[in-house]
Amino acid sequence: MTRRPVLNKFVFRGLTQTCLFFVTLSLSAQWASPQGDANEVPAYNAAPPPQGTALPPIMSKGELWEKDAEHPYQLHAYELAAKIPVVLHQQPCYCYCDRVGHNSLHSCFETAHGARCTTCMKELYYSYQQHKKGKTAEQIRAGIIKGDWKQINLDTATEIN
Numbered sequence: 001m002t003r004r005p006v007l008n009k010f011v012f013r014g015l016t017q018t019c020l021f022f023v024t025l026s027l028s029a030q031w032a033s034p035q036g037d038a039n040e041v042p043a044y045n046a047a048p049p050p051q052g053t054a055l056p057p058i059m060s061k062g063e064l065w066e067k068d069a070e071h072p073y074q075l076h077a078y079e080l081a082a083k084i085p086v087v088l089h090q091q092p093c094y095c096y097c098d099r100v101g102h103n104s105l106h107s108c109f110e111t112a113h114g115a116r117c118t119t120c121m122k123e124l125y126y127s128y129q130q131h132k133k134g135k136t137a138e139q140i141r142a143g144i145i146k147g148d149w150k151q152i153n154l155d156t157a158t159e160i161n
Helices: 009-029 072-083 085-089 118-132 137-146 154-159
Strands: none
Touching (some): 118 154
16 A cells, blocks of 8 residues: 655645735735826727717716715716716726726716716816816816816815806
């Protein structure tokens, strides 16, 4: 009869813990810097969609409920988003949701994601304000990249029309 070597239970436990540590470390590394690299611009579309191409619809404010509709500025954001979908299509989103498949700020308002994220809402309100001032999508994008959207106060954002 041949004897197979048996791993000492302490060695086995140590190896298991080491493996779990490295798996955890590797999985969490992608989220280590939630704000991303300071020079990294999230995904956006450099131009409007081709003529005849329909963008996915912006979610209606009536579809928002519970925590997605707690504050008036959440509902108002979706009203304004529906007015400037092509502008939003051309803007990056600094919550870095492009990591989960979004391709622009427009994507955030196709679902309730935009209502749950202060970054998305501030960028939306900033984009709408600048659009009303006659700025192009490219000029708005430059302001977003510069961080001008951070000055939006959501508590008073419902006054933006």
